[in-house]
Structures are given as C-alpha cells and as structure tokens.
Amino acid sequence: MESVGVGLIGTGYMGKCHALAWNAVNPVFGDCPDIRLVHLAEVSEDLAAAKARELGFEKSTAAWRAVVEDPQVDVVSITTPNAFHAEMAIAALEGGKHVWCEKPMAPAVADAVRMRDAAVKSGRAAVLGYNYIQNPVMRHIGALLEAGEIGAVHHVRFEMDEDFMADPKAHFFWKSEAASGYGALDDFAVHPLSLIHTLLGPVSSVMADMAKPYDRRPLSDGGHRPVETFDVASVLLRLESGAAGTLCVSRSAWGRKGRVAMQIFGSEGAILFDQERMNEFQLYRNQGHSANQGFSTILASPDHPPYDRFLPAPGHGLGFNDQKVIECRQLLSAMSGDPAHVIDFEEGLAIERTIHAMARSFEEGRWADVPR
Amino acid sequence: MESVGVGLIGTGYMGKCHALAWNAVNPVFGDCPDIRLVHLAEVSEDLAAAKARELGFEKSTAAWRAVVEDPQVDVVSITTPNAFHAEMAIAALEGGKHVWCEKPMAPAVADAVRMRDAAVKSGRAAVLGYNYIQNPVMRHIGALLEAGEIGAVHHVRFEMDEDFMADPKAHFFWKSEAASGYGALDDFAVHPLSLIHTLLGPVSSVMADMAKPYDRRPLSDGGHRPVETFDVASVLLRLESGAAGTLCVSRSAWGRKGRVAMQIFGSEGAILFDQERMNEFQLYRNQGHSANQGFSTILASPDHPPYDRFLPAPGHGLGFNDQKVIECRQLLSAMSGDPAHVIDFEEGLAIERTIHAMARSFEEGRWADVPR
Amino acid sequence: MESVGVGLIGTGYMGKCHALAWNAVNPVFGDCPDIRLVHLAEVSEDLAAAKARELGFEKSTAAWRAVVEDPQVDVVSITTPNAFHAEMAIAALEGGKHVWCEKPMAPAVADAVRMRDAAVKSGRAAVLGYNYIQNPVMRHIGALLEAGEIGAVHHVRFEMDEDFMADPKAHFFWKSEAASGYGALDDFAVHPLSLIHTLLGPVSSVMADMAKPYDRRPLSDGGHRPVETFDVASVLLRLESGAAGTLCVSRSAWGRKGRVAMQIFGSEGAILFDQERMNEFQLYRNQGHSANQGFSTILASPDHPPYDRFLPAPGHGLGFNDQKVIECRQLLSAMSGDPAHVIDFEEGLAIERTIHAMARSFEEGRWADVPR
Amino acid sequence: MESVGVGLIGTGYMGKCHALAWNAVNPVFGDCPDIRLVHLAEVSEDLAAAKARELGFEKSTAAWRAVVEDPQVDVVSITTPNAFHAEMAIAALEGGKHVWCEKPMAPAVADAVRMRDAAVKSGRAAVLGYNYIQNPVMRHIGALLEAGEIGAVHHVRFEMDEDFMADPKAHFFWKSEAASGYGALDDFAVHPLSLIHTLLGPVSSVMADMAKPYDRRPLSDGGHRPVETFDVASVLLRLESGAAGTLCVSRSAWGRKGRVAMQIFGSEGAILFDQERMNEFQLYRNQGHSANQGFSTILASPDHPPYDRFLPAPGHGLGFNDQKVIECRQLLSAMSGDPAHVIDFEEGLAIERTIHAMARSFEEGRWADVPR
Numbered sequence A, B, C, D: 001m002e003s004v005g006v007g008l009i010g011t012g013y014m015g016k017c018h019a020l021a022w023n024a025v026n027p028v029f030g031d032c033p034d035i036r037l038v039h040l041a042e043v044s045e046d047l048a049a050a051k052a053r054e055l056g057f058e059k060s061t062a063a064w065r066a067v068v069e070d071p072q073v074d075v076v077s078i079t080t081p082n083a084f085h086a087e088m089a090i091a092a093l094e095g096g097k098h099v100w101c102e103k104p105m106a107p108a109v110a111d112a113v114r115m116r117d118a119a120v121k122s123g124r125a126a127v128l129g130y131n132y133i134q135n136p137v138m139r140h141i142g143a144l145l146e147a148g149e150i151g152a153v154h155h156v157r158f159e160m161d162e163d164f165m166a167d168p169k170a171h172f173f174w175k176s177e178a179a180s181g182y183g184a185l186d187d188f189a190v191h192p193l194s195l196i197h198t199l200l201g202p203v204s205s206v207m208a209d210m211a212k213p214y215d216r217r218p219l220s221d222g223g224h225r226p227v228e229t230f231d232v233a234s235v236l237l238r239l240e241s242g243a244a245g246t247l248c249v250s251r252s253a254w255g256r257k258g259r260v261a262m263q264i265f266g267s268e269g270a271i272l273f274d275q276e277r278m279n280e281f282q283l284y285r286n287q288g289h290s291a292n293q294g295f296s297t298i299l300a301s302p303d304h305p306p307y308d309r310f311l312p313a314p315g316h317g318l319g320f321n322d323q324k325v326i327e328c329r330q331l332l333s334a335m336s337g338d339p340a341h342v343i344d345f346e347e348g349l350a351i352e353r354t355i356h357a358m359a360r361s362f363e364e365g366r367w368a369d370v371p372r
Helices: A013-029 A045-055 A064-069 A082-094 A109-122 A136-146 A184-199 A320-335 A345-364 B013-029 B045-055 B064-069 B082-094 B109-122 B136-146 B184-199 B320-335 B345-364 C013-029 C045-055 C064-069 C082-094 C109-122 C136-146 C184-199 C320-335 C345-364 D013-029 D045-055 D064-069 D082-094 D109-122 D136-146 D184-199 D320-335 D345-364
Strands: A003-009 A034-041 A059-061 A075-078 A098-101 A126-128 A153-161 A203-211 A216-218 A224-226 A232-239 A244-250 A259-266 A269-274 A280-285 A295-299 B003-009 B034-041 B059-061 B075-078 B098-101 B126-128 B153-161 B203-211 B216-218 B224-226 B232-239 B244-250 B259-266 B269-274 B280-285 B295-299 C003-009 C034-041 C059-061 C075-078 C098-101 C126-128 C153-161 C203-211 C216-218 C224-226 C232-239 C244-250 C259-266 C269-274 C280-285 C295-299 D003-009 D034-041 D059-061 D075-078 D098-101 D126-128 D153-161 D203-211 D216-218 D224-226 D232-239 D244-250 D259-266 D269-274 D280-285 D295-299
Touching: A003 A013, A003 A064, A013 A034, A013 A045, A013 A075, A013 A320, A013 C013, A013 C045, A034 A045, A034 A064, A045 A059, A045 C013, A059 A064, A064 A082, A075 A082, A082 A098, A082 A109, A098 A320, A109 A126, A109 A345, A126 A320, A126 A345, A136 A184, A136 A259, A136 A269, A136 A280, A153 A184, A184 A203, A184 A232, A184 A244, A184 A259, A184 A345, A203 A345, A203 B203, A203 B232, A232 A345, A232 B203, A232 B232, A232 B244, A244 B232, A244 B244, B003 B013, B003 B064, B013 B034, B013 B045, B013 B075, B013 B320, B013 D013, B013 D045, B034 B045, B034 B064, B045 B059, B045 D013, B059 B064, B064 B082, B075 B082, B082 B098, B082 B109, B098 B320, B109 B126, B109 B345, B126 B320, B126 B345, B136 B184, B136 B259, B136 B269, B136 B280, B153 B184, B184 B203, B184 B232, B184 B244, B184 B259, B184 B345, B203 B345, B232 B345, C003 C013, C003 C064, C013 C034, C013 C045, C013 C075, C013 C320, C034 C045, C034 C064, C045 C059, C059 C064, C064 C082, C075 C082, C082 C098, C082 C109, C098 C320, C109 C126, C109 C345, C126 C320, C126 C345, C136 C184, C136 C259, C136 C269, C136 C280, C153 C184, C184 C203, C184 C232, C184 C244, C184 C259, C184 C345, C203 C345, C203 D203, C203 D232, C232 C345, C232 D203, C232 D232, C232 D244, C244 D232, C244 D244, D003 D013, D003 D064, D013 D034, D013 D045, D013 D075, D013 D320, D034 D045, D034 D064, D045 D059, D059 D064, D064 D082, D075 D082, D082 D098, D082 D109, D098 D320, D109 D126, D109 D345, D126 D320, D126 D345, D136 D184, D136 D259, D136 D269, D136 D280, D153 D184, D184 D203, D184 D232, D184 D244, D184 D259, D184 D345, D203 D345, D232 D345
Parallel strands: A003 A034, A003 A075, A034 A059, A075 A098, A098 A126, A153 A244, B003 B034, B003 B075, B034 B059, B075 B098, B098 B126, B153 B244, C003 C034, C003 C075, C034 C059, C075 C098, C098 C126, C153 C244, D003 D034, D003 D075, D034 D059, D075 D098, D098 D126, D153 D244
Antiparallel strands: A153 A259, A203 A232, A216 A224, A232 A244, A259 A269, A269 A280, A280 A295, A295 D295, B153 B259, B203 B232, B216 B224, B232 B244, B259 B269, B269 B280, B280 B295, B295 C295, C153 C259, C203 C232, C216 C224, C232 C244, C259 C269, C269 C280, C280 C295, D153 D259, D203 D232, D216 D224, D232 D244, D259 D269, D269 D280, D280 D295
C-alpha cells in the first residue's frame, strides 16, 4: 500500500476518535502509507461539511453510500449507532473496502453472522473497535501471561462500571428501551470479553444474573415509564482454558467513571489492572523472600511497545484516544495482510454469542454453554 | 454484674486473640465489670499451665469440662477447631455460662441448630466471633447506610481473599480434606456474610460456582493426593432487601493477605472498603458540582465510635486485635441484657444456612433459596 | 487568521510532540484556522526529508534559517537543545514569526533577557513549552484556588522526580557536564515553578541545597570522570503571596518516572496532585461532618475543560501528548491576541531568574531574593 | 527480673497508651517477668482512684512523688506535659527506678542535659516514647537498609502532618503560646528525627524556615490574640552519613490526620512509607527487567517481627497502640541490660539538640551545625 484513502461514517464520540487516530497514526508511528482523509458522511449536508473541515476530510456527504462507493476510499470507519452497523459494514465489504467498525457488531446475532460472512467472502480486513486491548500496558500483561510469569491462570475477576445511568432522577432515554439491547450486558460486557479473549481465550459457559436498579424513570413531560433494560449484570464464567471467574458490569455504579478492572490469579502470581489508571498495572510474583513480596505498581513505559512510539520517557502516560491510534496502526497491518492484534468479525461474533448465552442463562436460571 | 469470671478453651490464633481482648477490655473502655481470668484449658496440663501464666489466667487444665463446670466462670471463650464447637458450647450453655464462640458454628447444620436451641433455652448470651463487623469504620458505614446517605442500595460486591493456599507446591494438609468442609465457602464466605447481614440484611437466594485451582497436592513423603475441597468460590446473590450482587472468595489468591473488600452501590452514592486497609473507607455521594465529585478516602477517627476509646487522635489507626476488644465489650453488653452489636447463634445459623445453600446451588447447577 | 503556516526546528522528543500537536489541534478543537505544516529543519537533509514525510510537513531543510525566513511560515516551533534557543527564537521573532519554544529559555540569563526583549519588540506571540500547566486537571485546580475553595493558601510542597540518572553504573554523559547547567535545578525545577507561577504567583526568595548522589561516573572506555552537575536539589520557598513551602527535584530518584507532585494547603482545605496519575487529583474541604471528611479523588472529566474537546466521557483519561495539543490551542489564541493560558517569554524569564537565585543561595549558604 | 512493679504518672492520651501496653505486653510476648501495676498518680485523688480501677493499678495518689518513692515500683511511666518531665524523671532515676518517659524530653536543652546526666549516673534504663520506630514495618525497613537492599542512601524526604490546628476559626489555646515551645518543630519534628536516627544516623547540619499560617486566633470571649508559635516548619538536612534531604512538618495541614511519611532514595532502589497506612510500605529495587520494575506495596506480616507475636496471619494489621506494646517489651529488655531498640536519654538529647539547631538556623537565616 502506498497510500490509504479513508472514509468515515458518523462523527460522534467514536467518530471523532477515529478521525483523531487517522490524523495521528503516521506522525506517531512513522511507518505507514500516506493517509488521505477522503470522504465523510453525516446525517445532513451541513453537518457533514462542517465536520469534514474540522476533522480534515476532503469530501462530505449526507448519503453514507457515497462513502462506501467512493473509488478513492480504501477503508471505511463505521461509528454510527449499532443498529446501522450490519447494513453499512456489509455494503462496504461488498464494495471491496476494508472496514473498521465500532463494537458491538449488531443487536441481533443473525446480523453479526451476516457481517462475519461478508468479511470472509470479501477477503478484506474487518476490524472491530475494541480499543482496550490496544493499551500498551494490556499488551504487556498479555506477554507476561504468555511467558508464564504468573504460572497457570486459574481464577479471574472482571468488572466494567460507569455511573452515567446511576441517577434515578435522570429521564428515561433510549438506553432504557428494550430495542437498545439487554442493557449493561451488550453495552459493557463485550469490552471485558475482548480482554478475556485476547489474554485468556474463549469462554465456554456462563451463568448470569441481571438487575434493574430503578424500575421506572421519569419522563420529561411528567409521569414515568417502566425501564426495559438491565443496567447491572453479574456473571459466573468458565473458560475453555479451565480457568473460572466472574464478570460484573454496571451502568449505575456511582463514582465509577471508566472502570475496566481485572484481577488475574495464577499458580505463581497475580496481575491487577484498572483502566481508570490505564498507565499502570500491578504484578505479584511468588519470588524472593516472602518478607519483601507485594504487588508492584508498574508504570507504562517505552518497555511496553508501542508506548515508545508516543513517548521516549516512562511514566508520562498515554490517553484513551492514543489506544485508538494503536488500533488504527494494527488495522493498517491487517489491511496489508500482516499479523495484527485486533478483534476481527470472526472473534467479535464469538464475543457476541457469549453475551447472548449470558442473557439466555439469566432467563433460564441455569448455566448456558457458549455456542462455537 | 460486678465482676465477670472468664474461661478460655484453646489458645491458638483466636485463643490468644480472645485472651488479649479480655486483658484489654476494661483498660480500653473503662466501664466494664471487673474481669477475672479464671480458668484456661489446653490439650495438655503443661501447655495449659504455660499459657495460663502467659495470658494471665489463674487456673489451668487439660480437661475442658473443668472450665465449663467451674462455678467461678461466668463466660467461656471457645476457640478450638470447628468440630468441637457444638459439644463445648452446648455444655457451657447448659452449665449456665455465657458463650463466646469462634466462627463458624459447626460443620453440620444440625449441630448449629442444636447450638442455637441450647442458647435459646439457656437464656445466656451466645455470641460468635465475627470480628470484622466490629471495626469502627464498618460501624460507621452501617450508620451511613441506615441514614440513607447513599440512598437505596441496589448492588453489592463482596470479596474475601488470602494466599495461604496459593502455592501448588505446598503439601496436602487437613484443609484440603473433605472432612474440613467445602473449602473457601465455610472458611471465608461466612465473614462477608456477617457484614452483609449487619449492613444489608439476609440473603434470599444464591447461585454458586466452586473451583479447585490445583487438583492434587504433593505429600511430604512423596507422591500426591487429590484435593477434596474448593479453594475458590464465586456466588451470585439476591438479598431480601431487593439488592443483588456477588460474593467471591479464594484461599489461593496470590498477593492477597487479608482482603475483605466490599463495594456497595446505592441510588445516591457508593461505599468502598477493604480490610487490608482497615482504617479507611471510601465514600462517593452525588452531591455538589460534578466537577468536584470523587470517592473520599476517610480515615478512622474518634468520630467513629468506639475508636475514641482507643485513641483520641484521628488517622492513627487500630489493628486487627482491637476489633476483638470491641467484640468483647459488645459481648459484655449482651451478657447484661443490653443492646449489643453481635452475631448471635440465631443469626449465625442463618449465615451457615446460606453457605449450605451455596453448596447446594453448585451441586445442582441452579439457584437455591436460603431456608429461613 | 484564516490559516497558519507552521515551521518546526528539531524533531526529537519534543519536536515530535509539537508535530503531533499541530496535526491534532484542529480535529480536537474544531475551531482553529487551517493548519499548514510548511517547513521542517533537522541536522541533515536526509533526516529532515524523512521526518517531513513522517510528520506531514511539505518542505524540509538542513538549514534552520530557511524555516524562519520562509514567508509561508507564520509560527516556528523550536525544539532544539537549550543552547540554540536564543539564536533561533530571536531570529524567528525578528523575522516576524510567532515562536513556540521549548523550556527552559537559555542557559544564561542574559540570553533569556535578549529573548524576552526580542519578543516584546516584535509584538509576536512568544510562548514556552510548559505543558504541565495545560493539564485540564491542573486548570481546574487553578479555578478552585481562584474561587477560594480551599481558602487562603499558606503552605505548599512541590516535587519533581525521575530516575533516568539514578543508576551509578550509568556512563558519564553530557547532562553531568557543567556546561549543561546546574543539573536538576534547570532540568526539572522550572516545571514546578511554572505551576507555582500560574497557580500561586511568583516566588520572592529562596534557599537551596544541592547534592551529587554520585561523585563520579564511569567512562565508556574505562576509568571515571567527576560529575559536575547536581542531580538533586532541595529548596525552601517564600512566595510573594505570603505562602511558603518547599520544592524538591531529583533526576536520581529510583522508581519515580514522571512524578510532578504538589501539596497545597489552605485555610479551608487542601489539594494534592501527582502527574504520574495525571487524570486525577485530590481535594479535601473542611465541609460537612468531620466523620465524613477525607481527600476526594476526582477523575478528569468533561467538567474540566478542555477535556471535553477530547472525550465526552469522564474518567477515560488524557495522555501527556494531549497536554501539548491544548498548549498549541492556547498558542493560537495568543497569536490572535486573545487571552491565553501560557507562559510567555516575560514569565519564563521570571522563572529562570528564580532558578539562578536558587543556585546563588546554595553557593552563598543563605537566602536569596528573586530579582524582579 | 522475676517481676516488675509499674508506676504511672499521668493518664491522658499517652498515659492510657502506656497502661494498655503494660496490660498487654506479657499476653502478647509471653516471655516477660510478671507485670504488677502498682501505683498510679493523677492530679486529684478521685481521678487517680477512678483511673487506677479502670487501668488495673493497685494504688492511686494525687502526689506523684509517692509513685517514684514506692519501693514496690521498679519502673515509672511518665506521661505528663513536657514541662514536668525533667523533675519527675530525675526524681525517679535518683530513686533507683527505671524510667519510660514520653517525648520530647523537656522544653529547655539544659533540662534535657540534666535528665541525660541523671540517667547515666543512675545506671537505670531511661527510655523515651518514640513509638514510630517500633512499627514492625519500620524495623523491617531498617533491616533492608542495613543489608544494603537499596544501596547507599543519598537522599531522603520526611514529612509529619496533622490538621488539628488547621482551622483558623479555632480558638487560641496553649499550643499557640511561646511557652509551649517553637511549635511544629518540637511537637512533630522530633518523631521523624527518631526515624532518621534509627534508620540513617544523626543529622550534622540544618537550615530551617518556619511559618505561622494564621497570625492571630480568636479568643473565646471575643477579640483575638497573636499566635506566638509556628505551626509549620520546613527544613533542609545534611546527615553525617553524607545523605541529604528535607523534613517538613505542619500542624495545620488540612486532611492529614497522622501522616508520618518518608521517601528514602539509594543507589539501588527506594523505600516509601506513610504512617497513615502503617501496615504497609513500598519498595523499589533496580532488579530484573525494567519492564517489570515498580514500587511493591508490601503488607505487614509475621515475616516482620515482632508482628508474629500479635498475629500469625499476614496483612491483618497492627494498630497504633500495638507499637507501644512493642516499645514496652524493648524497655523490659533495656531494664535487663539486654540489647534494646529504643531511643534512650542520650539519643533523645541529640534529637532535641537538632531541633534547637533548626530554630537557630531559622533565626539566623543560615545553616546551623548540630552540636554533638
């Protein structure tokens, strides 16, 4: 690849994040093809034009199909609401474009399957936006696990919590509608699952409980409406590796702002991490005199690539958006057919099947196997 | 009560802890009857005599019944292995003594029921050694919850972890034998349950998974023996209050030394605590401008009674053994018929029934109700 | 300004950081003029060409004067070693360019004075790269102080520590030569001083001690060479505001990687911060019942502008390089004559005079006033 | 010694702490002579009698000389205000008693010298109540330093802060009177100095600044009175060992409740500690791959004697008062002529001379040597 033409559909939270990554990937890594920001789609011509100027795109449109059909576009970033992912991603793949799609894939498994099939058929890179796996600290944790630094992992605990739905006085909005999905399960649980998949391998069976902290929420014009989704889920996990553990997620956890916490226990040590302090992790190893054993807090550093591409000094810290720049670089590798550390549509489908198995286990009150 | 005669059966870890408490309770609180350390039992005459001198008891014996029958003894501390609790406690109660018995009550529910019945019949104080509920920080958390400071509690997560069985090379010992109980469930889970009971009320139904990190352990004379107990348990909880959550316990969690952690989420805030830092807790309240909201780390202080009985200065800190002194003071209240913050045999039985329901849910692979 | 042409001299650590900022500033803020990356200078034609491609600049040169004389260039980023700052910055200012120069200004006060004079005469923006003042958390701390949230500040403690010179076995290199300056004083102390200046106002008098942890260092070809600079400095401070405190800096502090810590004590509360956890700070206020008072750990959020320009979600975190993007945005304001939160050459000169007063106090063994 | 008769003068904060220690020392350590609590003095007969009953003493008196003259008393705990220490300690020593005296020795150096001389002449144990040196974690830190685990120490930073005088609205009381001493210097600085002496050796020269956060304080009957003492002090230190550093103390540091913090930097690593979390410390060593280096948080455990005498389980934690029990055990060793880890009157005098040198350096505005 000498150059890469980029299309972008959607410019919200994640759309801007993609655009920042496309702007930064070559200055940061210095080994990429030329990145040309070609075509951007938004819901109106005016908004699209404004955003194109702001984010550095050459052309803009209110018709997203113009992006996936643009011959100058090689790869399409899809950052629209989940309900649109399948149609857009499949159209792009069928148009011969590579696809960088935000997670989760689609509310219905059937759509996720169609997306996976389209990706396989196209032979193009089809990568999901599971950015937490790109944190250099997380990559290093993966390397430690692979090297057996904490021995055989037998028990894990994962949590993902925020508080944007913690206030019972907050008005009913679309995330409380059944149409938006199960709730915290598909909103959050997929993220820890992306970590579990890349660090520990797939989940074999699950047993979930779900809860509604608030049965109903006020409407802006008075009155109330029953809440249809579950802001909290707690899950028992068994992994194919033989390890077991828990996964807890909540959108109503006061005080938690971006917690993605994990505890991994092995036969020779343990590893702790929390995304709210994304530039550090804790390592315990049963080594040396017990009088001096403790969890070491290790700060992100150039020893944890590709941190070194951002900063030559340890402990200075990356940010959330930098993860997306790394993901973008991995996507470019995938587009070139090189090895890439990503969640593609195949693995993304496995993650979503795990979520649906969780919901099933909750409805049936018993363990559910995750279909392969 | 003008004076209290104390008997002690067992002088191991908890036996010494009881003795320290009996020595300290009046100097610390200054409002107790005279405490006379009367009679101590150990497995041999020699050991009993040595320990009596060391711990300040007047008489010693190798026959524990001599203690429960001693007319000078008003209350008996029972700190022997669990298997002996029922016989000793019932004998003491039937002898008209008050009883201070270490947890858990007994391996079999039937024995715990007999203990409860003996206590009811005797009209004596029958108190279990659930010392974590006595931490002044924990008492203050209870007061905050009761005052509604974090609103209605809807979700909780409890953990109790240590690493004394984390090393796979450690020899097989009695805690890996089925005769010792389920494993981490009765060893550890009862402690968080004592907190749940006093802070949040009883558990209504449970769904547990249990795991053996290591299938077998080496024998000291070579060869291996299969492990019969579960060092790890993970449990989904539903409380009578309507709140739900998780309880995770492990005896094989490298790096954890005395972790008893809890996260309590309510409609107006959240509370965090970890016994490894027993002199602080964290409080988040949805109050004031969001730009200045965060978890406050609050240090134990004289504002959290009875910390003030130990120290007039905040932030100087109590220790594990001080909890037992407080428990001892509460026991004295119970003996006088005054209100006391304790887990008595009635509530202790409810806790043990919860443990057995967990084991049942694991065996059956489905939710189990906790019998009342 | 409809568009801004950018020149860059130097592409090392800070040069890349400037380039990343120039690439990101408009996508992040969306309210900037067009940013054109025009001309880049490096020590050789080849390196310059390679870096220009990598960092997105149109032209490259090995002659830095070509950049400051380029009519398409409006602003020049100067990120070369300190010894070159004066010549380059003055040439750029005299050429009518705005200047964005890394700190500190120059080894000699006389040169810093000449830079300040050139800036005044030119009427152009002349901004120094004191990026820690741009952290949204730090801006919020400034707002809290200004609003009197912790009352009148009376005592402060600042620290800046890293360990890149902590190893006594590391070879002698240029930072141990007297020609490089005093040592930790000019390398590090200027950063906390930039925070002191923006948060608390200027320093009036100082009393410093300096130390060499290692008297000599090995040479690569065998033998040793005496160390000529001071890797550690400890300073007593008195501020014009009446507050007092300490400033400690070390380049040989094992375990510290990017510590820039401050403790600010006022009559109504206190604020703590450490750059190693740059996305949080701690606030204590003497408000409410003392039983619930503690340091609140507040995570960076959209409530702390301009965090909101990077991320709509709280607690997700910015990185070190994001601070430079904010600094770049402030520079653009300064170039437009709008209010800007920057350290300009005037204030930078005051900071450097403070450093020299510290060195003087050390040599003379008594307090030194900071000249105005 | 077959048995030890104890006298106690004063039953306030520290008096109670001594009494608790005397009650606990044998049950905890199990290797002490019989401890008989013989005679207690307080300001009135009634108070003395009440406290004697509460704290377990046989006799009580309002005449403190009755205690030091009681032939049944072997050792006298002196916990009265500093102004009385010299007279009482000297009387006790001259009466052939051992002395356990709270710190600091006396407001005037001359009195401290007389106390030291009386101790030398008597040949009795004369021990000061510097309890922070007794923390098992601190003892372990001492062992690590002695073993060279962090190499040669070159830089240290000590802090001791509380907030009991942080409120400017608090009424003027005796601690703001010049008669009470310098202020934070003698109130607090002696404690970090006790750590410096035991861990790192004596201080050779000092340079101090002192500050009054509030010039005047309200009187209870209206009006104000000028504050005569300094609630804050900041000191540059040079140690005889060649290390250097800082010592900062404040009685007006909002949010700090019992902070005694230290940072010790050596050529091979670093150690951090804060008494507010007295059951842990942090150790960094330049060992192994830099990618895995970080500060290890090590919890107090039976590996750190004499923690094992209190608890067999790691991470369960000691409290402030337990330090005094250890100090009491060390005192008993000193009384028997065995090696003891204590600050005796000789070393206590060196500490107080250091304080006075600090005050002198402040008054003179230049470095002051500490007289030997």
